[in-house]
Structures are given as structure tokens and as C-alpha cells.
Amino acid sequence: MGMTIWILAEGEQEDDRDHSIMLMKDKSLDKLAKSIGVTKLSEFYDYSTLEGEFGGEASPKYSSADEIEKSISALIKAIKEGRSEKLEKVEGLMEELEDCVKKALNAKNNNKNVRLAILP
Numbered sequence: 211m212g213m214t215i216w217i218l219a220e221g222e223q224e225d226d227r228d229h230s231i232m233l234m235k236d237k238s239l240d241k242l243a244k245s246i247g248v249t250k251l252s253e254f255y256d257y258s259t260l261e262g263e264f265g266g267e268a269s270p271k272y273s274s275a276d277e278i279e280k281s282i283s284a285l286i287k288a289i290k291e292g293r294s295e296k297l298e299k300v301e302g303l304m305e306e307l308e309d310c311v312k313k314a315l316n317a318k319n320n321n322k323n324v325r326l327a328i329l330p
Contacts, residue, residue: 243284275322
């Protein structure tokens with residue numbers, strides 16, 4: 211079963227793009243986040259959809275759009291500066307990260323929080 215991340219603002223139910231590369235590289239992204247002093251993406255993950263599929267009940271975990279945008283923007287900058295040669299070479303990763311920044315900024319401009327929903 212392949213997993214993905216959707217970035218969803220409050221009130222949204224689906225994303226127009228999956229972010230599966232980000233999820234596949236989450237350990238490396240978290241390691242880079244720690245090294246540059248920003249919040250790890252895994253701290254923003256929302257597992258409520260998965261929990262619901264297995265019979266549990268969980269409310270979505272929303273985070274500040276500003277915080278998510280800051281962390282992802284810092285990761286993009288660090289990757290572009292060559293601080294993670296491993297991540298630099300991952301095709302499609304930058305596009306996914308940039309899409310998340312765009313969506314987080316849009317949510318922030320609309321005074322909404324967002325969640326990084328982990329989905330099957």
C-alpha cells in the first residue's frame with residue numbers, strides 16, 4: 211500500500227496533488243530540518259484519516275499554516291544551498307515541497323490552519 215501526504219486547509223477534503231515523494235523521504239527531510247533548526251515535517255503529520263479507516267475516531271490535527279510554510283521554505287533553501295546532497299538528487303521532491311509552500315501561504319492568507327494528512 212502506497213502512502214501519500216495531502217496538504218489540506220481547514221474545510222478542504224482533497225488535494226489536487228499527492229506528495230508521496232515527501233513521505234518517502236521524510237526521514238531525510240526530518241534530519242535536515244533538525245540540522246537547520248526548524249520543526250520537522252513529521253511533527254505536523256495528521257493520521258486521523260488512517261485512524262478512521264481502522265475503526266478509530268480522531269479529529270484532524272491542524273497546524274499553523276505559517277509554521278508549516280516556514281519549515282518547508284527553510285528545507286527548500288537548505289536543499290538549494292547543497293546542505294543535503296542526498297535530497298538534491300531526488301526527482302520531483304522540490305516540486306512537491308514548493309506546492310506545499312504555495313498551499314500553506316494560500317491558507318495563511320485566508321486565516322486558515324492546515325494539516326499534512328497521511329493517506330493510503
